[in-house]
Amino acid sequence: MNFLTIESTCDETAAAVVTDDLQVLSSVVASQEDLHEKFNGVVPEIAARAHMERILPVIDEALSRAGLKLDDLDAIAVANQPGLSGSLLVGLSAAKSLALATNKPLIAVNHLHAHIYACQIAAKANVFPCLGFIVSGGHTNLFRCVDPISFEHLGGTIDDAAGEAFDKVATMLGFPYPGGPCISKAAASGDHRAFKFPRTFLNAPDRLQFSFSGLKTAVLYALLGPGNSDFSRLDISDQQKADVAASFEQAVVDCLVGKAFHAIAKTGLGRICVGGGVAANGRLRQQLAERCEKEEIELHIAPVELCTDNAVMGAIAVERYRAGLFEELDLDIVAGLLR
Ligand code: KG4
Ligand code: ZN
Secondary structure, eight states: OEEEEEEOSSSEEEEEEEETTOOEEEEEEEEOHHHHGGGTSOOHHHHHHHHHHHHHHHHHHHHHHHTOOGGGOSEEEEEEESSOHHHHHHHHHHHHHHHHHHTOOEEEEEHHHHHHHHHHHHHTSOOOSEEEEEESSSOEEEEEEEETTEEEEEEEBSSOOHHHHHHHHHHHTTOOSSOHHHHHHHHTTSOTTSSOOOOTTTTOTTOOOBOOHHHHHHHHHHHHOTTOOOGGGOOOOHHHHHHHHHHHHHHHHHHHHHHHHHHHHHHOOOEEEEESGGGGOHHHHHHHHHHHHHHTOEEEEOOHHHHSSOSGGGGGHHHHHHTTOOBOTTOOOOOSOOO
16 A cells, blocks of 8 residues: 655655555655755744645655556545644645545644654564654654554653754854754764753653753853853854863753653663654764663664654554544644643
8 A cells, every 4th residue: 555645844845655564665855944044943934835835846756756646545644743833734735635636545643653653664663662752853752652553742841852952052153054963063073071061850750851941051151151142252162162062962962861761760661762853963872872772771763864854754654544543634733842
């Protein structure tokens, strides 16, 4: 069976064709990074308009690369939550129109669950039950994933997502958006012990929550001192920048790894599956792997190309199809950020 999967939750317009045995027949991602770069973050209205322009060409391209026509599809799947309202509506409207025109079943995909399912696609083996861990630009969440359709939210950030902190600190250091890869690159030649940044909630094992806003402020104070936010006056050497980047990155990684293991202790789960853009971070991948080896926990981290937003991970729709979970054409978006 062939599934068309559509993703437009934030600033990537994506479509893929996947089979029920998780073969990827095509995957197309139109990134909007160039449109948002000058604003140092995603501008929702610009994102929605760009999705409008790109959604049909992206779907056409996915079908043509797969060598299929609409008639060859068995279902249409779309990420309808969570995300930016205007962005979600474009993908959902396209999916509903196609489902109506072709009389194919419509399947709803939860974008966060899909990020975790990327691990199953890559592993080509069952990864459930597991602790699902999403670390992205908009989300930092822990889930108890009983099976591919039963996810229990255990906790998440009470303010910024990890990726958002990377992006904002990158802006402070004068790096372009998205900031994660730049911070990571600068950090490679820095000393992660140079600055003492806070690790919020790390000493509170019962609290499955994250907070990165204090860390952002701590970086700001380290760079400019309290009461000043004029980065045009920032005058530090490349080595100092590298030291700030490395110290910041290590603080985030300590919180992420520490909390994942607080969740492991609380749930007794023996496997962790990690997805989302920040999971592309080398220091995080390495330190999670080391800790998992030490504590004998099985670890799956989505491959880098499936970490950032894409439609392939929407293959979680195959599981919903098998469970008979189809949607009516009045399906709506659920925009709210799940903290
Ligand atoms: O999953 P994603 O594409 O979008 C959301 O659903 O939010 O994640 C994008 C985020 C951005 O904040 C970006 O800075 C971050 O992932 N990111 C990284 C790295 N690569 C991307 N953060 C840290 N290190 C990286 N190597
Ligand atoms: Zn995402």
